[in-house]
Amino acid sequence: QKEVEQNSGPLSVPEGAIASLNCTYSDRGSQSFFWYRQYSGKSPELIMSIYSNGDKEDGRFTAQLNKASQYVSLLIRDSQPSDSATYLCAVTDSGGYQKVTFGTGTKLQVIP
Amino acid sequence: DADVTQTPRNRITKTGKRIMLECSQTKGHDRMYWYRQDPGLGLRLIYYSFDVKDINKGEISDGYSVSRQAQAKFSLSLESAIPNQTALYFCATSDPRGHGYTFGSGTRLTVV
Numbered sequence: 001q002k003e004v005e006q007n008s009g010p011l012s013v014p015e016g017a018i019a020s021l022n023c024t025y026s027d028r029g030s031q032s033f034f035w036y037r038q039y040s041g042k043s044p045e046l047i048m049s050i051y052s053n054g055d056k057e058d059g060r061f062t063a064q065l066n067k068a069s070q071y072v073s074l075l076i077r078d079s080q081p082s083d084s085a086t087y088l089c090a091v092t093d094s095g096g097y098q099k100v101t102f103g104t105g106t107k108l109q110v111i112p
Numbered sequence: 113d114a115d116v117t118q119t120p121r122n123r124i125t126k127t128g129k130r131i132m133l134e135c136s137q138t139k140g141h142d143r144m145y146w147y148r149q150d151p152g153l154g155l156r157l158i159y160y161s162f163d164v165k166d167i168n169k170g171e172i173s174d175g176y177s178v179s180r181q182a183q184a185k186f187s188l189s190l191e192s193a194i195p196n197q198t199a200l201y202f203c204a205t206s207d208p209r210g211h212g213y214t215f216g217s218g219t220r221l222t223v224v
Contacts, residue, residue, distance in 0.1 A: 031210075049211065088155070090213075
């Protein structure tokens with residue numbers, strides 16, 4: 001069973017601070033990695049994808065991937081109360097169908 | 113209109129009843145998925161389909177069946193609903209390049 005692990009939180013950060021969300025995965029052959037944001041009672045929304053080692057930046061979001069350590073992270077700079085949500089890490093497996101396994105999510109609370 | 117539409121949005125049904133959840137999409141994607149989400153357990157894959165003639169079981173398919181009526185339509189059925197099928201159900205689509213999922217708004221199903 002391929003696994004994706006996240007700390008469930010809640011992670012509380014003050015407004016304007018950097019929020020750091022972490023995820024580890026078990027399948028060494030995984031090729032694609034995603035971060036989704038999910039507000040309470042709503043559907044997940046894709047916010048970042050990353051496919052190669054290193055950093056990928058998009059606005060206030062930076063995704064970081066380290067395949068050797070099987071570790072992917074999401075940094076949110078200048079955190080806003082509207083960033084308060086659950087963040088899901090998702091990883092494709094190494095099989096032909098590239099099925100996606102989701103972590104259980106980290107709940108982020110940005111305190112005004 | 114939403115890219116991925118799920119109906120109904122909410123449903124309460126009795127144990128033993130047959131129920132169908134419907135999903136339609138305008139993304140033009142071949143790949144469609146059904147997930148359920150439970151608190152603390154994250155998103156778990158029920159069934160997935162990569163085209164009209166390709167349907168595959170996910171990790172928790174027991175008690176469920178699906179029908180891919182067309183490229184744009186993918187329905188999930190509970191043949192005889194039981195209380196532990198109470199959950200939030202999501203339909204999702206993706207393209208073959210693996211650029212992440214687009215989720216529907218979800219169906220909140222309660223089995224009493």
